[in-house]
Amino acid sequence: MSDAIPTIAEAARLIAAKELSPVELTRACLARVHALDGELHAFLHLTEERALAEARAAERAIMAGGPSGPLHGIPIGLKDIVDTKGIPTTCGSKFLQDNIPDTDAACAGRLAAAGTVLMGKLTTHEFADGGPSFDLPAPPARNPWNTVHFTAGSSSGTGAGVAAGLILGGIGTDTGGSIRGPAALCGIAGIKPTYGLVSRAGVAPAAYSLDHIGPMAWTAEDCALMLQALAGHDPHDPASAARPIPNYAAQLGSGIRGLKIGVIHHFHEVDHKVSDGTQRGIDAALATFRGLGAELREVQLSPLQDWAACGSLISITERSAAYEEWSRTGLGDFSERMRSRLMLGAFVSGVDYVQAVRRRRELRAELQQAMAALDVVLTAAQPSEAAKIDAVPKWDVFDKPGFTMPFNVAGYPAISICAGFGAGGLPVAIQLVGKPFQEPTLFRVADAFEKATPFRSQRPTLVSARVAA
């Protein structure tokens, strides 16, 4: 096969036409892992033999009867807070270095049933919070666009792995932006689906009522293909939605003429002013959408700080409850960053928590009303290009509210897609938000943007340089 890294959709078409072998594709990904991951640290645990065995099995099945679907024979990875039967699942923590689950998480099982090839477990901030940390059993993942820089997190390995073509897609989790942040800084696509659409069963909690599971891949179309396999009711997740699952790729290619896009200018221009490069990316994206025939409208919501306060208090409290036992008996065994987050739990009273949850109802109603006459809304995904990995502030949550948390608070689906390149050639991104369970519209808009812009044709230079060497 050529050195070009295919998208999932491209690989699926080639596999279906018997022009690409899953074994060949898996070997190409493994070659990139061996060439690059010593520098990127995207993998915590590589399952090379299993991947090759699964690829051979996929190849036999496809040769005998054709692919079972677009994910058949596609190499993927799972964030290491996703339980995998018989495979270490450490959550990036000292506490779970010897943990080998005896069952698969629901999302792992669904991707396996769709015929994917599991390449391994991917780097995460400890229990999906706190990083980048240099005092964990494994080092933090590095940004393939410049390895001196951060990937964002906590789905850091998935972001780095997809961007570098070590895998074609992967699972991330998102409690306040942990899918959309790494997607933005690594220049890929990542969607936090509607709360309850993808089962959380078997995935380590960060904050129960804010946790979402979702796909990360090179394109929005690939995310749609992965979400098709992931979505569905699961009685083992008490938040799981029992709803019919649409065809997530059905609207792709139908254009966006006449769709109404709301822009929350004050989030990224006033409440938390983004970098010049990010602002240029957003401005150019708005021009692109206008050129594609969308109608742009101004949206005014409560200040970003209100959403951040609400989400942070809920997140801090639920995380402290989830990890209370270890906090009391082994606080020193957490990474310094995770420990600091857990310490904050002492400051949030029960009344504070309930006031935050009451605020949550108001904020969600506000977004619902604002989106009534809109199809999607748009704001920044990250405040700037990726910072250097050793210069990531620990407490910026207090004075620099994130752009992603509002949609965890609301539970609305939100996708981050690449909107160009800013300072140092590092990616910048936009975030698009849909109405609950309207992921098909979100994919339609994101896909139209990706196809109207040149950003999906450029991979990190490190990839071609190292693989060719």
Next chain:
Amino acid sequence: MPSEINDAALDYLLARAGLSLTEAQKAELKAVYAGIAAMAERVRQPRGRMAEPAHAYGFAEEDLL
């Protein structure tokens, strides 16, 4: 909620949470207390006692089977 916390109050909250911190960790925590206090103020609105939290729920048909 005051924007500063004294040592006695911090020790009480940590004891209630069951957390054992070093003096350096306590100092760091005290330094960010104002941030949490500001968040706790932000989520308080003049909403009256009848405003429900987001987590209030009703029973669906399948819950009653």
